[in-house]
Amino acid sequence: MTLHLWLAPPLAHELGRALAHFLWQGALLAAALRVTLFLGAERSSRWRHQAALFCLLALPLAFGITLALSLSGGHSTVAAPPAAPRVVFNPVIAGDAPAAPVDWLAWLAPLWMGGVILFYAFRLAGWLRVDRMRRRGVCAAPAEWQQRLRALAAAVRISQPVVLLESCLAGVPLVIGYWRPVILMPLGALAGLSVEQVEAILIHELAHIRRADYLVSMAQSLIEGLFFFHPAVWWISAVVRAEREYACDDVVVALRPDARAYAAALTTLEQSRWPAIQPAAASNGGNLVRRIRRLLGEPGSAQVPNARVAALAGALALVVAVAAALVAWPPTKSFAQSASPAESSADKQEPAKGIEPAHQSIEDLQELLAGKQKKIQEAEETVERAQELLQRNAADLDRALQNGGAHSVDFALEERMRKAEAALQELAAQVRQSQDLVDQQRLTALLNQLDAEQQAGKSQQLLQQQERALRQKWLNEDVAYIISPEERREFLVLQTDADRDRFIERFWQRRDPTPDTAENEFKEEHYRRIAYANEHFASSVPGWKTDRGRIYIVYGPPDEIEDHRSESVPRQVWRYVHIDRVGYDIEVEFTDPGGTGELRMVAAPASHGSYWQLMVSASDAAGAVARSLRTGGFPILTYPVQGRPGMVQVLVGPYPDEASLAKAKAALEAGGYHPVRGQ
Amino acid sequence: MTKSSDLPRPTDAELEILTVLWSRGPATVRDVHSTISRRRPAHYTTVLKLMQIMTDKGLVKRDEKQRAHIYSASRPREWTQRQLAGDLLERAFAGSASSLLVGALAARKASAAELAELRKLLEEYGEDKP
Numbered sequence: 001m002t003l004h005l006w007l008a009p010p011l012a013h014e015l016g017r018a019l020a021h022f023l024w025q026g027a028l029l030a031a032a033l034r035v036t037l038f039l040g041a042e043r044s045s046r047w048r049h050q051a052a053l054f055c056l057l058a059l060p061l062a063f064g065i066t067l068a069l070s071l072s073g074g075h076s077t078v079a080a081p082p083a084a085p086r087v088v089f090n091p092v093i094a095g096d097a098p099a100a101p102v103d104w105l106a107w108l109a110p111l112w113m114g115g116v117i118l119f120y121a122f123r124l125a126g127w128l129r130v131d132r133m134r135r136r137g138v139c140a141a142p143a144e145w146q147q148r149l150r151a152l153a154a155a156v157r158i159s160q161p162v163v164l165l166e167s168c169l170a171g172v173p174l175v176i177g178y179w180r181p182v183i184l185m186p187l188g189a190l191a192g193l194s195v196e197q198v199e200a201i202l203i204h205e206l207a208h209i210r211r212a213d214y215l216v217s218m219a220q221s222l223i224e225g226l227f228f229f230h231p232a233v234w235w236i237s238a239v240v241r242a243e244r245e246y247a248c249d250d251v252v253v254a255l256r257p258d259a260r261a262y263a264a265a266l267t268t269l270e271q272s273r274w275p276a277i278q279p280a281a282a283s284n285g286g287n288l289v290r291r292i293r294r295l296l297g298e299p300g301s302a303q304v305p306n307a308r309v310a311a312l313a314g315a316l317a318l319v320v321a322v323a324a325a326l327v328a329w330p331p332t333k334s335f336a337q338s339a340s341p342a343e344s345s346a347d348k349q350e351p352a353k354g355i356e357p358a359h360q361s362i363e364d365l366q367e368l369l370a371g372k373q374k375k376i377q378e379a380e381e382t383v384e385r386a387q388e389l390l391q392r393n394a395a396d397l398d399r400a401l402q403n404g405g406a407h408s409v410d411f412a413l414e415e416r417m418r419k420a421e422a423a424l425q426e427l428a429a430q431v432r433q434s435q436d437l438v439d440q441q442r443l444t445a446l447l448n449q450l451d452a453e454q455q456a457g458k459s460q461q462l463l464q465q466q467e468r469a470l471r472q473k474w475l476n477e478d479v480a481y482i483i484s485p486e487e488r489r490e491f492l493v494l495q496t497d498a499d500r501d502r503f504i505e506r507f508w509q510r511r512d513p514t515p516d517t518a519e520n521e522f523k524e525e526h527y528r529r530i531a532y533a534n535e536h537f538a539s540s541v542p543g544w545k546t547d548r549g550r551i552y553i554v555y556g557p558p559d560e561i562e563d564h565r566s567e568s569v570p571r572q573v574w575r576y577v578h579i580d581r582v583g584y585d586i587e588v589e590f591t592d593p594g595g596t597g598e599l600r601m602v603a604a605p606a607s608h609g610s611y612w613q614l615m616v617s618a619s620d621a622a623g624a625v626a627r628s629l630r631t632g633g634f635p636i637l638t639y640p641v642q643g644r645p646g647m648v649q650v651l652v653g654p655y656p657d658e659a660s661l662a663k664a665k666a667a668l669e670a671g672g673y674h675p676v677r678g679q
Numbered sequence: 680m681t682k683s684s685d686l687p688r689p690t691d692a693e694l695e696i697l698t699v700l701w702s703r704g705p706a707t708v709r710d711v712h713s714t715i716s717r718r719r720p721a722h723y724t725t726v727l728k729l730m731q732i733m734t735d736k737g738l739v740k741r742d743e744k745q746r747a748h749i750y751s752a753s754r755p756r757e758w759t760q761r762q763l764a765g766d767l768l769e770r771a772f773a774g775s776a777s778s779l780l781v782g783a784l785a786a787r788k789a790s791a792a793e794l795a796e797l798r799k800l801l802e803e804y805g806e807d808k809p
Binding site: 267 | 698701702714779793794797
């Protein structure tokens with residue numbers, strides 16, 4: 001009875017299912033590793049070790065995911081029964097229905113748990129014993145060796161302090177601990193080998209510390225214990241161990257190239273080890289021979305001799321695993337469908353009701369769905385019938401009690417009760433089946449909801465992207481000409497969108513000529529100018545990007561336009577009587593010598609000769625300068641300097657030859673100007 | 680003279696002193712103490728007392744010919760190791776412990792055949808590249 005309770009929770013069933021699935025998963029991962037190692041035969045042992053370790057860590061991951069999937073999939077089945085019908089009718093079923101078939105999957109869980117606990121208990125005892133070796137029967141190694149170890153640790157790039165001890169219990173050199181690592185050398189090893197050889201051995205141990213192999217070994221043990229029943233796991237673990245040693249050997253040979261001395265040291269240690277740890281095993285292809293072949297560069301040493309056997313075993317395991325999986329589940333429960341609660345509860349149905357045949361295609365599934373809908377309708381009808389029957393029975397009972405118990409009524413009542421019971425049993429079965437359908441529908445709804453949420457998330461993302469693009473456009477288009485370099489820098493270092501929005505708001509507020517009113521005349525005028533520029537000056541580039549667009553947006557409409565667009569060289573001169581903070585009498589000339597259709601501002605009309613350039617920065621000075629020069633008879637051209645509001649450039653010229661150029665310069669200098677030669 | 684089989688199994692503290700003696704050879708109490716205190720704090724008098732007890736038990740021998748008494752282990756380490764390894768619990772968990780061990784050599788001892796093969800390999804390699 002207790003065992004029955006143990007097996008009852010669906011967790012046991014799901015656990016058993018995950019374990020059975022693990023049979024093929026483990027075999028598959030091992031096969032994948034086999035192939036990876038085959039392909040990476042030329043790679044370093046470090047790489048191969050990492051591949052094997054990755055594979056080893058994937059084992060619990062695969063198991064965990066399978067379990068989580070089947071638990072989350074089976075959850076609604078677990079939660080649904082107490083809802084109403086099954087609890088009410090359970091006693092009726094328990095009385096009459098034949099015993100349910102044994103759920104052998106659920107039996108796997110307790111067996112497995114027992115194994116894991118036993119295994120872990122042994123490993124814990126082993127670990128305690130190992131940890132005790134740090135303290136028991138040890139003494140500090142001679143000081144000169146500690147010193148050599150420090151130098152070697154630096155060479156292997158280990159920063160944490162490493163303690164070197166001699167141990168009378170360690171049969172072989174060992175590393176114990178990760179956070180406070182200790183190297184144990186068997187008594188006599190330090191004296192029995194040459195200094196170079198001991199150093200080589202120490203480098204090997206230090207490499208273990210550097211690679212955190214002690215931790216890896218612990219993790220390996222945990223995983224081995226969890227999947228103790230799977231030979232593939234043991235094989236993967238053995239690969240990790242072997243590659244680990246190869247990798248450490250590689251470190252040794254990299255630092256101490258005398259491979260033969262190192263190999264000899266290993267052999268000597270092996271020979272002189274005392275058999276305390278474990279009695280010598282029969283020749284199991286011990287990997288020391290392989291390692292030494294590898295160290296000495298023997299041909300074919302890297303190849304695992306029993307590779308073919310391993311591959312064959314892997315394939316065999318795979319076949320067995322797949323067969324087991326097939327036997328364990330009827331075809332309905334293919335892996336892809338195992339997450340569906342409808343399928344997971346299907347095997348609780350009595351075989352008499354028929355196990356659903358394979359439904360591989362969507363049409364089949366739809367058919368199944370339609371069938372279930374029909375069944376649920378039938379179930380509802382039966383419920384109605386049963387309720388009717390029960391009501392009638394109750395009424396009859398009342399009457400019978402009032403009549404003082406007439407036998408004829410009893411008989412009829414009994415008959416009806418039996419009918420009701422049968423109907424209820426049928427109902428219970430149907431309800432259980434329909435439960436599956438409900439679960440399936442719930443899952444579909446859940447998936448739909450998930451989809452919708454995903455969609456919502458996407459549109460949210462899209463909105464954010466659009467907002468971001470708008471802000472980018474604001475900076476690089478809308479206010480490109482009027483934002484000061486300081487403001488631009490300030491804006492670019494802002495971190496959050498909220499900050500950026502606040503900045504934009506303040507930007508316009510600062511420029512609002514009437515901050516007390518709700519309207520911002522400046523902003524409105526600015527956007528009107530952009531719109532105007534885009535409408536009137538667009539050519540191959542948008543209007544706001546053209547020179548005329550830029551001047552228009554920054555300085556507004558000119559007071560006068562001299563239009564020569566119909567001439568051979570299209571030309572336009574804009575005159576501003578006054579530009580705030582720039583000056584008076586500003587002339588800006590645009591031409592299109594190449595006939596591209598876009599008028600460009602004349603910054604340097606090179607073809608006409610050379611110019612003198614004057615930069616005038618004071619706001620009112622520009623106008624005065626321009627006026628006085630013009631009245632002085634100088635041909636001048638004034639235009640605002642791009643990107644520097646408030647600066648005006650005055651071009652004096654053009655002068656066709658050096659003589660007139662020099663004369664103009666003298667005249668300008670006499671007037672107190674300092675002209676710069678322009679093109 | 681006690682028979683070898685009558686020697687008591689050393690305690691952990693005694694084993695430590697024996698280990699020092701096996702490692703460094705015959706030594707004075709001061710030598711033993713200085714080695715021990717390099718690993719953990721220890722009082723000289725504690726070590727002295729322990730070594731006196733061990734002399735009484737027959738675990739160590741004392742040479743009183745010189746002014747400073749020289750102690751040495753009365754049994755070779757192999758003997759004590761065998762004695763300790765005979766522990767039932769030790770044997771029960773040795774296998775489990777061995778798979779946790781990380782070190783230059785495998786937990787399993789190589790067989791005689793494997794050792795012979797190793798020797799041969801080394802010899803061949805030595806001939807190729809003297």
